[in-house]
Amino acid sequence: MSLVKKIIIVFLVLLTVVVASGTAYGIKVYFQVENVAHSIHRPIEGRQEAEVIENTEPLSLLLLGIANDARRQTDYRANTIMIATLNPVTKKTTLTSIPRDAYVEIVGQGYEDKINHAHSFGGAKMMIETVEQYLNVPIHHYFSLNMDGMADLVDAIGGITVENDFAFTAEDIYFEEGILDLDGWEALQYTRMRKEDPEGDYGRQRRQREVTEILANELVSLSSVMRIQDLLTIIGENGETDLTFSQMSQLFAQYQAALGTVESYQMAGSDFTGDGFRGEYGISYQEVSPEEQQATSQRLKSELTLD
Template identity: 30%
Template structure:
């Protein structure tokens, strides 16, 4: 049976040991792992009979292509529940100081987020705000971004993997990845977003394209949410649908969407566009917040979403930020988009298929550097570069520059190719070009990997799986068949 090695992991280690003691499972042979994805891989391959995993494991992994059938292929053998005091410290920034806040949209419809620290992040948004300059920056981090996970000994995985180990791991991973300290976090699930948008009377958004999506309960059919392109007021279900949509009706695996809105196929759609749509929803909510005129109304709003929200802000801190924000917005006769500068940042990535990970986004260091610089300027940590003079021609169209977008690194990360069934020379040439040590083992017809249908000097085995990131390995052994 597999168990998480880290003793800091509450569900995968601490509660697992308590369950063993409670149910007298001392005869189990325990094999330790550094992350849940390794656990699941070995469970799927039947290397393991069982694993210790958080109780909300279905919602944590069901959206991963590799584990989409997890609810059908597993059963709960034993379980344990325990109330544990939260260890996250409240932020202590003054309302007059620049601060950062991490907004986490949780892929869950289950109430009371505080019952499980492990979660699946559907959206990850890092915001900076400077109350002195009334400027803010918004960065949506794609959930497939490939980064070192701090609570997994900095092993590189999709950033969403950090959420499985809880909020602290996610925060530490983002801080390590960006160099930006996070003062506050807010986690909000599907139901919480729907209730929040409805509580402020809907949000006014210029929807970039027509689409349809499942509702907050993940239901289609009569519950399908349809939204058409154009400026309009969205209710909670529509705002959630816009925040989640990333597929065309004709995409592989689109399933029910193809049946419900087959003609809604215009406009770019992917994780990056979804991140931009999520920013539109957040901006819309902030804009409507100026209509909350009393403290009582604000408390009522908090009560509406309390079971579907988790945060390290104390109620007094939230109220203090509300008072400051209300004064700023109320003094403006225009919307928040005109009274507060909102800079939308863009993390440029390139896609890479990785062994035991699937489709991952490799962030571009040049893009991240530009983004971090802009955040630090807004936080008052560094000074902005002097503005250069330029000439203006009214007849020339000016393109809006999005910080971080289009900045690619000069070198790309790559993965180990599949050498099996290829000539030995292919593997040797690759190893030479990439500075890797290669060991060749020659086998004859008595070897189990020998294939009579293949030619002489053909690779029939490799020690490093195809799809392994090249800079994560230094040597490889290949098995080559020799015909006599």
């Protein structure tokens, strides 16, 4: 599962648990959750409000991991791009990963570029509209988390232990082959490296999944007051969504069964280097075939019962 999806689940689980507890502390944390929900709420101007949650219909969420952190100020590219579909009838959730370097038309820019540039050009709105056009499916809501958030979450649980398949260096950190204990900054660089990986971006995504699973397992087991408060603070400082507090509450209550079965898909592409006519000269891109694009679109439509 993606880090962003896990954070959403943890956030909603916290909400449900503290409300159900009926204790003074539970009520206190409930209001903290509500305050965080309000602080990360970023509605998108000009987009019609979807009512799929209110009507308990199949739902699509665009999940974004934004390439920005306090140490390395970047241009807010979306380096993790996933579509989550939650179907309350089939009781299934699917996660579809889109290659961040996929060469697509950027809506509002009038030319083709890496799909992850859409976020740096026009934020969540342009990112959503580009994905919608590219795969011809509606995106109902979005949730994003910047890179500081991932590093802070790892630090909040006291670090993680990973099994590294091969030695490499990233940001002047040498990662030996074998079992490694990583703090937040190290875990972030472990998941970001791709140039030394023989699998390129797909190898990086594999390490992201590894860290995500470790981190997610730790997060859902958190029980101390300090860690719950830390988690809420991290989400509040690094998250962004167009979901309201009410919609988040409804989402967990009405779609909980769909989260029991999760299937993951990865859009596959092939590398090509820009020549100045198609893509910027010397820059690496991913070419997703029309067949792969169409197959992904049809599967998403089926999951959203749009056929």
